[in-house]
Amino acid sequence: MEGTMAAEGQNGGDDGMMRIGKRCYVSNLAWKTSWQDLKDKFRECGQVVYANVTRGDDGRSKGWGIVEFETPDEAIAAVNTLNGTDLGGRRIAVREDREDRDVKQFVEGEEGAAAAPRARSTRGRGRGRGRGPRAPIEGEPSGFQVCVQGIPWKYTWKELKELLAECGEVERADVMTAPDGRSKGWGTARFTTKEAANAAIEQFHGSSLEGRTLTVFLDKKA
Template sequence: RRGGTRVYVGGLSSYTRERDLERVFDRYGRVERVDLKRGFAFVEFSDDRDADDAVYDMHGRDLDGRRITVEHAKGGRGARGPAKGSGFRIKVEGLDMRTSWQDLKDFGRKVGDIMYTDVWVDGSKKFGIMEYGRKEDYEEALK
């Protein structure tokens, strides 16, 4: 089973730009879209085999001085991850440096169904993102 055409890229430097990601990932096949956020991105390929190749080859590599995570996107649209704007996101600041994305997901599940989580370090601070599929869960988490 293939992982889909959408790839998650985590641990990005604040210096990394969309064009940098397009240039790096274009060698694996046609890149349809890059959705760059702070510290992470989603890269959409036109063919799932190209996405598989990128995950296999790029995971753990250095990009702009940072060791990046590259994996198939998880979440609400099957293996392709959540549709853009489909979830309700919360940015979490001041996380303990030992906090993993799984820890954050477990914490977020206390109030509702989590679609996606990620954590990253920027300088000396650790941040996270929790994305809920339902507005009610999102609002409960904000309390």
Template sequence: MMRTSGGVARADVIENRWGRSRGFGTVVFDTPEDAQAAIERFNGEVLEGRQLEVRLSKDISERRRPELRNTEFTEGVTGDGPPSSVIYADNLPFITTEADLHELFETIGRVTRAEIQYNDRGRPNGTAVVEFELSSLADVAITNLNGYNYGGRDLRISYARRPENYDAPMDAEPEQYSAELEQYQGEPQQFSAEPEQFTAEPVQQYQGEPAVTGDAIDEDIQDAPQQT
């Protein structure tokens, strides 16, 4: 349909998990003039009982551009990596969102993180990084979704490959917490005498002499660690 307005370089239609169109898509024309011609011709037209809204996608991209940046989770990640719980999805429609990623890959199992990758201009480049709860789920996703037609495009799914200089922020934490835990576990031994100290005779004496002021309390009690 759009080819009647000019040269079309690419067209994507987003589908749901059942393979049905979600009612929107993007068309990349050869020239800005062809895109403008399509807007003038088809915006407001009725197709199969529904009125079309055709506009330049640049407006949406510019509003969201400050947010469209790669994170430490996606920066430099490619495909064909070693087995893990993280996969790399390639050849996605450009209009795919992170919500779409969750909807697609949670048909396999629980997804803990899913993010789109962006180019230097802050636009989606058709790839994404998805982390499953279990490594076995990543294997199932590759088996079932590699080559799957999604939004008119055949997906390429493989294990994610991190950059060589990638340093997982969580790697050093287990030893740190382990050392702190051992130190903490040893501290209670310093207070093992407290129960006897607070149940000694001075306390019993104080309980039997309610009129005695704080100045008359035995020095043993005064020297005891104060509870806060």
């Protein structure tokens, strides 16, 4: 059926179906909606392993959030069944989280810090409908997100978040992976304050972690 989501790797031909990972982007949230409200709502579709409502410097909700499921099929179910439904008196919009699959281009945050690999657009290549790098959200503040290179291969976003939480509250963490699911050895972390992001750079840049040297710098594109 047109508009139905398919899991990445399934129905890869030109059948008009979109691909999706394990994460959903949820917008038009009521200002009072918390991450727990979001998690409770999306439990209808499967095992929620991560839920977050993005907030500004003043602690107020920005009206959007992220939900990650245990499997892509659960994320598909959420997009197909919860998009347009009510949560907190507002009709929410649910779609695939493009940042879950795309790698944005990063720039050097300080002298001597190597830039992360440039994302290549897969638009028009292969059998699926690829997407290029996600454009930064207009008006989104800079200085809150860092890029971390040299992450141990076994690290997931959870380990990265726990590591950097020593410097302050981490709003979101991601470890970039290849199509086969293996880590690319780098990721991003978004803090709730610029001070925490700078503290992470000061504390972890050049440090050793499980035999690898970390490179940490501000993501000026976020």
